[in-house]
Amino acid sequence: xxxxxxxxxxxxxxxxxxxxxxGEGILAVTKALLExxxxxxxxxxxxPISHLMDVLADAQDILAEQGIRFENxxxxxxxxxTLAASVNYPLRGAVTFKATVGTNVASDALANLxxxxxxxxxxxxxxxxxxxGSSIMQERSxxxxxxxxxWLLDPRPNLPSIVDAVKxxxxxSEASHTPVMLQLRIRACHVHGQFVAGxxxxxxxxxxxxxxxxxxxxxxxxxxxxxxxxxxxKVKERxxxxxxxxxxxxxxxxxxxxxxxxxxIVQGGSYNTLLRALERxxxxxxxxxxxxxxxxxxxxxxxxxxxVLRFCMGKRAVLxxxxxxxxxxxxxxxxxxxxxxxxxxxxxxxxxxxxxxxTAAELLKGARAFGERYGRLQPLPVPAPVRKVIPLKEVxxxxxxxxxxxxxxxxxxxxxxxxxxxxxxxxxxxFSAMKLVESELGPHHVSAxxxxxxxxxxxxxxxxxxTMGYGLGGAGAAALNAPAGKRAISMMGDGGFWHNGxxxxxxxxxxxxxxxxxxxxxxxxxxxxxxxxxxSSKAHNPTRSTGHAIERAVRGVGVQWVRTMRRTYDVAGxxxxxxxxxxxxxxxxxxxxxxxxCMLNKQRRExxxxxKAIAEGKRVVRDKFGVDEDTCTGDHSCIRLSGCPSLSIKTxxxxxxxxxxxxxxxxxxxxxxxxxxSHAAVLCPSFYKAEIxxxxxxxxxxxxxxxxxxxxxxxRGEAKRRAAYAF
Numbered sequence: 026x027x028x029x030x031x032x033x034x035x036x037x038x039x040x041x042x043x044x045x046x047x048g049e050g051i052l053a054v055t056k057a058l059l060e061x062x063x064x065x066x067x068x069x070x071x072x073p074i075s076h077l078m079d080v081l082a083d084a085q086d087i088l089a090e091q092g093i094r095f096e097n098x099x100x101x102x103x104x105x106x107t108l109a110a111s112v113n114y115p116l117r118g119a120v121t122f123k124a125t126v127g128t129n130v131a132s133d134a135l136a137n138l139x140x141x142x143x144x145x146x147x148x149x150x151x152x153x154x155x156x157x158g159s160s161i162m163q164e165r166s167x168x169x170x171x172x173x174x175x176w177l178l179d180p181r182p183n184l185p186s187i188v189d190a191v192k193x194x195x196x197x198s199e200a201s202h203t204p205v206m207l208q209l210r211i212r213a214c215h216v217h218g219q220f221v222a223g224x225x226x227x228x229x230x231x232x233x234x235x236x237x238x239x240x241x242x243x244x245x246x247x248x249x250x251x252x253x254x255x256x257x258x259k260v261k262e263r264x265x266x267x268x269x270x271x272x273x274x275x276x277x278x279x280x281x282x283x284x285x286x287x288x289x290i291v292q293g294g295s296y297n298t299l300l301r302a303l304e305r306x307x308x309x310x311x312x313x314x315x316x317x318x319x320x321x322x323x324x325x326x327x328x329x330x331x332x333v334l335r336f337c338m339g340k341r342a343v344l345x346x347x348x349x350x351x352x353x354x355x356x357x358x359x360x361x362x363x364x365x366x367x368x369x370x371x372x373x374x375x376x377x378x379x380x381x382x383x384t385a386a387e388l389l390k391g392a393r394a395f396g397e398r399y400g401r402l403q404p405l406p407v408p409a410p411v412r413k414v415i416p417l418k419e420v421x422x423x424x425x426x427x428x429x430x431x432x433x434x435x436x437x438x439x440x441x442x443x444x445x446x447x448x449x450x451x452x453x454x455x456f457s458a459m460k461l462v463e464s465e466l467g468p469h470h471v472s473a474x475x476x477x478x479x480x481x482x483x484x485x486x487x488x489x490x491x492t493m494g495y496g497l498g499g500a501g502a503a504a505l506n507a508p509a510g511k512r513a514i515s516m517m518g519d520g521g522f523w524h525n526g527x528x529x530x531x532x533x534x535x536x537x538x539x540x541x542x543x544x545x546x547x548x549x550x551x552x553x554x555x556x557x558x559x560x561s562s563k564a565h566n567p568t569r570s571t572g573h574a575i576e577r578a579v580r581g582v583g584v585q586w587v588r589t590m591r592r593t594y595d596v597a598g599x600x601x602x603x604x605x606x607x608x609x610x611x612x613x614x615x616x617x618x619x620x621x622x623c624m625l626n627k628q629r630r631e632x633x634x635x636x637k638a639i640a641e642g643k644r645v646v647r648d649k650f651g652v653d654e655d656t657c658t659g660d661h662s663c664i665r666l667s668g669c670p671s672l673s674i675k676t677x678x679x680x681x682x683x684x685x686x687x688x689x690x691x692x693x694x695x696x697x698x699x700x701x702x703s704h705a706a707v708l709c710p711s712f713y714k715a716e717i718x719x720x721x722x723x724x725x726x727x728x729x730x731x732x733x734x735x736x737x738x739x740x741r742g743e744a745k746r747r748a749a750y751a752f
Contacts, residue, residue: 031076035084040222046184047219050209051076053184054150055084057191058093059225064116064145064232065094067107069524070554071123072160073211074152078121078557085568091227097557097569100524105131108138108204111145113240115230117195124151124208125164126475126495130525132169138204139173140255141245142263145230146195147204149175153294155349156382158211163380165349166208170326174259176267177326178207181278181293184218190323193276201267203259208325210294264327271324277332280319287399288318288336289392290358291346292325295383299346302388306402317401325354333361342370344395348383350374372398443483448671449628449694451593451621452478452546456486457666457702458599459514463488466607469514470505474498474526476518476553478546485668489516496521499530499543506539512607512615515543519575520551523559527578534614535583542606542615547575552623579616586615593621594698596705624694638719645719648695652687656711659684663712666702687711 031052038056040046046056054077058066066088070078081088081095088095098104101122111118122131128151138147151166170177176197180190187209194205244251271277282288291299299319303309308316320336320343322328337343347354355373362369376398377383377391396402446453455478463469473479473489474497482489493501498521502513517526522545530543550562558564562571576589586609588602599619606615638645654677664672664687671693674685689699700712718725 031080031083035080035087038084038087038225042222042224044222045219046222048184048217049076050182050184050187050214050216050218051080053188053218053220054191054209055080056222057188058119059087059091060188060223061146061192061195062117062226062228063093063119063195064228064230065096065107065110065118066120067096067098067104067118068121068150069098069101069104069123069127070551070557071127072152072154072554073214074121074123074150074209075555075557076214077150077152079555082557082568087225091225092231094232101127101131102134105134105138105149108134108143108147108149110232110235111143111147112138112141112245113242114145114235115199116145116232116235117148117228118145119148119150121150122152123161124153124166125169126154126161127151128166128169130495135169135175135204136173137247139175140247140252142202142255142258143198143204144202146198148191148194148198149204149206150191151206151208152214153208153210155210158382163349165353166206167325167349167353168351170206171353174203174264176201176203176205176324178205178276178323179292179294179325180207180213180323181296181321182210182213182216183297184216185220186293186323187213188220193274196274197267197270197276200270201263203263203267208294212297213294267327268329271327271329272331276324277329278319278321278323279336280313280321281315282318282320282336284316284318285401286339286341287395287401288320288340288343289346289395290320290322290333290336290343290354292348292354293321293323295346295348295388296321298383298385299388299392301385302392305385305389306392306396308392308396308401317396322354328354328357328361330361330365333358334365334367337362337367337369340369342372342395342399344376344391345371345373346377346383346388346391347373350380352379443480445480445483445668445670446477447625448669448692449624449696449698450477451548451624451696452481452619453667453669454593454596454698454701455544455546455599455619456481456488457698458596458603458705459488460486460666461596461600461705462603462607465604467511469511469607470502472498472501472505472513472515474501474516474518474521476521476546478516478518481516485665494525496525497529499526499534499541502541503533503537503539506534506537506541513541514607515541517543517545518551518553519545519547519549519561520553520559522575522578523561527582531579531584531614531616532582538612539614540612542603542617544603545575545579545616545618547618547620548623549620550623550626552626556623556626575618579618584614584616586611586613587618588616589618589620591620593619594696594701596698596701600705624696628694642720644722644725647717647719648697649689649715649717650693650695650697650699651689651713651715653711653713654678654686654688656709657686658709658711659686660709661687663687663699663703663709667699669699672699 034052037048068078104120104122108118110116154161178190178194180186194207198205300309345355352374359371376394378387397404471489473492475495491501498515498517502515505513550556550558558566558569558571560573561575576587579587590599606617635645671690673688673690675688677686703712
């Protein structure tokens, strides 16, 4: 179950020539693929392009009508290798995955593809996950494009530009026999707009044609001496062909080119933000009319020397807006200008941040500094330093350009908000159990992995020593397979298991006779990327083969000690199983499969059904947990061992006690983890479970009256006894 369905939206993909397409960037990319005559599409989900995979999955009937093969690839490497179909045949194909982690995984396949070159158009759509909203290390796809000489498109974030980039990307690939990379940031993926649609078209050369007429060209395979020739082809034939195509089709854009003797060079992806900054400075309007000349590079690599020199001719200075580091574009521009003897002064990271996301505020400061330096803006008056706290209602009314600097560093005013598990997450009790085992056996080295379970490295669990990549939890502990009093523990999710972990982690442990423990967290689907199905998913998928148990795969590669915990909320059971794995005398790798469905996806599925049932007058029973205020001691061990967002504290109702008591908030989903943790840790019996009955039956009402009567009778008796003691 994906976190978002596009079943209704994909109907727009049937729009034909001249009709107006309105929608999201993700849908526009899919429509552009259909209009480009692609033969196959593949990919691996991951922000910010998870929704593109969801759109493609929901549009499979439309893809099939056009003869397009779509695959949910096992990994980014699998997806990239799929483009091999375009090496010998005039087949257009596209793959998609998250950058830069996905590009790293796919690097071997992409390097071989780029070396030999392609016959059909090959498009790699990468979700550029960069900046403060990113969940990965801060790197850029640009470096990989330069290293393998793959042309990199970075279109302006509006639907017509994105659609044009997809179509022209295929043409550029075919004209230069080189794969093309199209990078889309989160904002571009989800920007809304409109464009005039074209007709969907089937490929002239089909997959069936390729199968029935197989072709081979040894010169396209990366083996000596062909591999040496490929390098020369790249610089002598493919690169010039790409530059000619870029110039001839005007892929890069000039705005107000001769309006001033200064200018700004900007990658297409940063155009909207730059325009907003110029608007705030009074140098542009929201329609794109600008007083400052702009050279917008919708092709970030390769740079076109003639266009750069043309733009810079007669200009005193230009500012290059290049987000992230290293400053590849700035260095390239400097080389072009200096080798041509251009007197134009080049500015970039000297006026803009060296690293980090170029937000509107950052570009505003950089553009202002550039304008002031060259006499296009009056310097702002420098106020005397004043240290005062500005009320929030006043801050909201201050413009970005004249907002004062904060009086104190942010970390001194705002508490850090590290990410954590969702309410009811089935992975939380796994780490609660690990903490209980730690209290008995001492700390163990824990090799963490990519996925929700990585949140365990943060409070309150503080479990996890390293993480090396998706599905590499087991490999991350490979060196720590030595005779010792303790065994290392490795974490791995079900998505990471099928992506990479079965071979690089489990099979490697078998081959090298590891004696460590690997815990595989099985949520039934790739929870961290939105709930897409995988091999071990339990849901029936009409177009994919599911239901393949992880335990069978693990035993299939030779693991002897395998256990499956089918309910992770059983903290005591989980504790005992982990303890057994760490203390058993049996040698060899040990694998514990911890199963429970992702609570977030479960609630997405069940809440609408509950609301519907209640609205129809059906009887619905929901579990609700709480804390008995009279029993709670205020120790709060339950919170420290659970960390559930629905567990909090409140003022003690007993006037003689000052410690706050634990309480369960309304956000509780009734998973029962808090009570299980308290029981397993032998804390206290203060947790209780209640049932909330909607649309109760007559029998429910009768039982409630009986219960209320008995409880009332007991309470009255207790009140009389207390009154007697008072005298």
